[in-house]
Amino acid sequence: MVRLITHNLLACHVKGCNTNNFPLQFRDIQIELREAEFNPDFLKGFMPKIEWKALVDAARQLGDTSLPLEQPEMLDDEFLKNLHHVLLEVKEV
């Protein structure tokens, strides 16, 4: 039951875990969608904290392919809306 924004901040801290264990893998995937208010300023502020590849991988595992493999330099509205949806509205349950 985590939103991808949280999932992206979780790193495995168990002894014996290394960077390959990041991010945590999903099991028995089910997703839930919940509408959240679109806030471009928040997203721009949060961008530097995201591990981009992990986010794209997680989104793809959940069937969302809207994000580009590389973090774009131009943050246009369409990109931000996709990012918003993936980070804040998709929840793995």
Added chain:
Amino acid sequence: MIPTPDLRHLTAQDYDRVYEPAEDTFLLLDALEADQHDLKRLRPLISLEIGSGSGCVSAFIAKILGPSVRTSRPTHFSPSLTSSTVYLCTDINPHACRCTHSTGHHNAAPLDPINTSLAGPLARRLHRAVDVVLFNPPYVPTVPDEADDAQQARGIAGAWAGGVDGMGVTDQFLERVGELMSDRGRFYLVAVPENDVPGIRERMLRVHGLQSEIVLSRRAGREHLFVLRFVRAQGASQTN
């Protein structure tokens, strides 16, 4: 006045397993309300509550912060969740995480609960990234075993059993909180005199470069409760 979060969805059965908001909770809410203008001005990106229990405190700070950073342009739908801040909430008690989740849901506050001890697996990625840290810890002095057992059992006793001086759990977190706080970050902690409030403050300044103020204190029955607020001491932002 910021309204207290709606907790009507929580039942007596929930409160058999999860800490029911009490005077300590409300003192922390009052401290946050007193700081509401500073908190809004801070525009926190990440808020982290340790031991969120019912979720009351994080839902409250979401109420304080939510509307302040709404985008100016009108949205055509009435949004169900605000999204200007991430509200991460950890608790060792799994049922507390469920309660936190439903409290978020009932208060249009997007609380993200994680069932772990202290900052757990978030610590690495949250290095110096958290703008608001909140902790109303298990602060009641008990024999050490009682606190250890409570931590193992992950149930209701973990809400209060604090070990020697009531600091068994809090001390572990105080060692790490400086690594989590952003440069402009602030940390609110509930404490009682048995925890040695002056000692905590002195040590946090000396060892971790965090200066503190007592924001509020109140007597409630037999308890004398304090809320401390820590920020990085001027010139200390390069330590840790």
